[in-house]
Amino acid sequence: MINALSYSLFSIGIVxxxxxxxxxxxxxxxxxxxxxxxxxxxxxxxxxxxxLLLRIPREWPLLILALISLAIWNTVLGYVLAYCSSHGGGDV
Amino acid sequence: MNFVFFAMFLILLIPIYEAWQDEYIWQKMLAFASIATKTSIMILFISVLRDDWMIGVVGVIILSVGNAALMLLAHVIRRMNEL
Amino acid sequence: MSDEFYVVAIAALLPLTALMLVLQVNPYNALVIRGILGAVAALVYALFGAADVALTEALVGTMLSITLYAVAVRSSMSMRLGVIAAEPHPDNERHDIPYPPEPLLSALRHMLDQHHMRLERVAYPSLPALRTALRNKDIHAICIGTETNESALLQVDHTEPYHIQTRLQRLYELMQKDIPSTMASLSYVQPNTLESAAIASADSQPSPVEGKL
Structure with a gap:
């Protein structure tokens, strides 16, 4: 059951x-x-x-940390990249 | 599990190809951002695959630090375009 | 068997990205590819079970070395052109026109772009300050207008509106090739003759009035 759920999450992630x-x-x-x-x-x-978390719940602190850093960093990174690439000629 | 990993490897090839063929630097930076996230997720995947807690810790550290390196580089490149 | 196969496939990414890195011409693009190489290398090391090596590669090999190299490339791949600070004219508002005029400036930028360099203008208050800065190797070249009496000090005869003097042989060759001679006359001075010639006027240390224009 858990295995099937994690496999489907993997395939959703890959899609x-x-x-x-x-x-x-x-x-x-x-x-x-x-x-x-x-x-x-x-x-x-x-x-x-x-x-992965469903598969090995024992490592939950690590994987929760990965989830949080993914959510925060990728949002900030998207903002920074957009700002830097569009303000190429600007000052600051 | 091996099949899932192989699919991840195939997707990893896409941004590498993009970084190789596009000359514009911000497109390369996008490919770098994509590769940095994908490789660290793959490291996490390996750690679960092998049940190795130590590799998992390294994967999470690389996940956050790789993005920090990307931001530093983005700011330096933006400064290059000035003037 | 399939286990072996994906290990080999991922390990093959390492020489692939390394080849991409070596084939790059533009130094900034090479830095980005170096980051990709670092990420792939960390993945390969983790795949072989070397967690400590992977961590070191990500922290030192990717983050620290890329940042340091980016700063080094940015500060070394630039041509510092000394100009005389334009005095603001009270009667018209043309004083904020960039000192080397736009066609010359864009010709210089175009020339430097081919070699992945940047142009940095440094303004000095007077011609002696400019020459002292050139002798002290603070700047690579100076650009002056020839219709003013300042240029008489340099003893060059000219029909062109601008004159560029450089102390670097390579820069002189590049400019000779790419700057049209109707735009500016060029001259090359040996650094050691500069030193002897400028002793007389080396009374004051020049200071840029504005850092970067």
């Missing part, structure tokens, strides 16, 4: 990864790619980590 990463190829703007990357990639990674 999300594929969805977020495939737009990288192709000639779209940086912001468009960043959007799909930050939303779909983070969701995919989080679903994979939850799948």
């Amino acid at each position: 999300f990864w594929l969805w977020g990463t495939l737009p990288l190829i192709g000639h779209r703007s940086v912001l468009y790619k960043l959007h799909s990357l930050s939303v779909a990639d983070t969701l995919g990674s989080m679903s994979i980590v939850v799948g």
Whole structure:
């Protein structure tokens, strides 16, 4: 039961990864790619980590830490990358 | 489990190809961001696969530190475009 | 068997990204690829069970070395061009025009872009300060307007509106190739002749009035 659930979470995560990463190829703007990357990639990674958590609940503090750092860092990183790539000529 | 890992490996190839073929630096940075997250998730996956607590700790540290390196680099590159 | 296979596949990523890194021409792109190489290397080390090596690669090999190299590349791959600070004219508002005019400036930038360098302008208050800075190797080249009487001090005859003097042979060759001679005249001074010539006027230490323009 738990095994099937974690497998389905893995496959959802991999589908999300594929969805977020495939737009990288192709000639779209940086912001468009960043959007799909930050939303779909983070969701995919989080679903994979939850799948791992179901499989080995013993390591929960570590995996919860991974979930939190994924959620926070990827959001901040998306913001920073968008700011830096669009303000290329600006001062500060 | 091995099959899931192999699928992750195949997806990892996509941003590597993108970093190789695109000359614009911010596209390379996006590919780097994608690779940094994916490799650390794969390290976490390996740690669960092998039931190795130590590799898991390293994976989580790399997950947070790799992103910090990316932000530092992004700011330096933004400064390069000035002037 | 399948266990062996994915280990080999992931280990093969390491030489692949290393080859990508070596083939890069632009130093900034190479830094980004170095980050990718570091991430892949950490994955390979973790796959082989070397958690400590993976951690060191991520912390030192990727984060610290990339940051240090980025700062080093940024500060070394630049041409510092000394100019005389433009005096604000009270009667018109043209004083904020960049001192080397736009065609010359963009020609210089275009030339430096081909070699992945940046142009940095440093403003000095007067011509002697400019020359002292050139002799002290604070700047790589100086750019002056030739219709003013300042240029008489340099003893160059010219029909061009601007004159660029550099102390670096390589920079001189590059500018000779890429700066149209109608835009500015060029000259190269040997650093040691600069030293002897500037002793007489080396009374005051120059200070840039504005750091970076």
